[in-house]
Amino acid sequence: MNQPTQNRAITMAILAMGGEGGGVLADWMVSLGEHSGYWAQTTSVPGVAQRTGATIYYVELFPRTQGGAEPILSTMPTPGEVDIVLASELMEAGRSVLRGLVTPKNTTLITSTHRVYSMMEKTSLGDGRVDSDSIIENCMKAAAKFVGGDFSKIAEESGSVISSVLFGALAGTGRLPFSREEFEGAIERSGVGVATSLKAFARGFDYAEKILKPAPTGVPIQIGIKPISIEDTKAATDAAISADPVAAVGARLKKQAAQIRDTYPASVRATLVHGIKRTTEYQDVEYANEFLARVASVYELDLAHGDGTFRLTNEAARYTALWMTYEDTIRVAAIKVRARRFDRIHKEARAKNEQVVGIMEFLHPQVQEVADTLPTALGKWVLRSKPVNALINRISGDGIKVNTTSAFGYTTLYVLSRLRPIRRRSLRFNEEQLLIDAWLTTVMDLASKNYSLACEVAETQSLVKGYGETHANGLANFELIMAELPKTLASTDPVARIRQLRDAALAEESGARLRTLL
Secondary structure: OOOOOOOOOOOEEEEOOOOOHHHHHHHHHHHHOOOEEEEEEEEEEOOOOOOEEEEEEEEEEEEEEOHHHHHHOOOOOOOOOOEEEOOOOHHHHHHHHHOOOOOOOOOEEEEEEOOOHHHHHHHOOOOOOOOHHHHHHHHHHHEEEEEOOHHHHHHHOOOOOOOHHHHHHHEEEEEOOOOOHHHHHHHHHHOHHHHHHHHHHHHHHHHHHOOOOOOOOOOOOEEEOOOOOOHHHHHHHHHHHHHHHHHOOOHHHHHHHHHHHHHHHHHHHHHHHHHHEEEEEOOOHHHHHHHHHHHHHHHHHHHHHOOOOOOOHHHHHHHHHHHHOOOOHHHHHHHHHHHHHHHHHHOOOOOOOOOOOEEEEEEOOOOHHHHHOOOOHHHHHHHHOOOHHHHHHEEEHOOEEEEEHHHHHHHHHEEEEEHHHHHOHHHHHHHHHHHHHHHHHHHHHHHHHOHHHHHHHHHHHHHHHOOHHHHHHHHHHHHHHHHHHHHOOOOOHHHHHHHHHHHHHHHHOHHHHHHHHO
């Protein structure tokens, strides 16, 4: 056992979300301290984050001295006085910096660099994701020592939880006056999941020890392993698709993929392949052909009036595919009964083969959504019928719970998902096709007059997304901007004006900021 020599408490903050073992990690630290000649105390402050609930666990260790009185330990971390911060996710690390828990003078910050997106990021009308690179950069500047890596992936590969990996990484930094064996002893004394926890601990320890190299005196040690981003993965995938579109599709779409390869430049092939795959899954191969026919008209104008980048074709293809696969009750049901969704949920729950996982859906279908799914004449009648409206509101006004893992619940959603053949005759399908054609006509009309403006109008379709109230608000904002287009054409910089209006509409769903600009 190491002999304690410091005359102040070792302070540690652990920021973890629900189910990640933050409390277990704090208990390991207490066990480690008490068995190594320290007074040890842990407290926690539960929080309600917009993800799964984030909790701050605070640990203090104070050396026992012969004849020394029991110290008074703090129950809360003091900004500027925290020696070690462990974060289970990158945004939590960023929060610790904002709270002042991390300082370049003495704080070692150990964090996983993976992201669990908040509800605000997920529900943003535009790309609401916080830039991970910026968070990592600021964490490295704020800490005396920064150790980052995708510890979530390591935990998954080890069959354990992220707290075990963080505990190992902490041991690997050598920041605490305890040996590796003493760290492992704390895990063994817990008596729960010891084998998998030790395996994950070893991976974390080796990771931190391997990449941690002494820096010159006075220079902060900055170790940040940048995770492979969604953008990096997408870029690599798209490059492979562009090189060989035919290899990226199944047998049903070989003809369409060959057409894309032989007709279009490499810069737009990946978007088109994603488009035919998406529209086919949504409806059928004929629908994919309709998608290609729409894009072909734009491509002809791009060849004649474009700048060689084929930006207009790319954006028109992207947003045409998205609009043609609008969210309706049939699509939502199909997504919920996908086999890969059940596999993903089982994996995330870490359920064993012999364990049963129940999935409860919370649905809130409105009158408009029900009518949209029905044949056009019947759907219009439903919208006009007050008794039918009242009945639907009575049934689903407070939402409906459907157990997807029950025979009745699964069968209900499965049958609904198989209604694709009647979608072409539905009320909403016909309305959406008219809107798509009107938008594309406007884009093509602008292409020969102002290519950049045509591209901006193409991107304005990004406002139309989601379902229910979100879709209604987005469509209303889109129509406001399109109605403003004739006036915008007369302005000094119509491209900047459309971009300004679109950004305002994406800033918040209600459209208040957009209406202020108008």
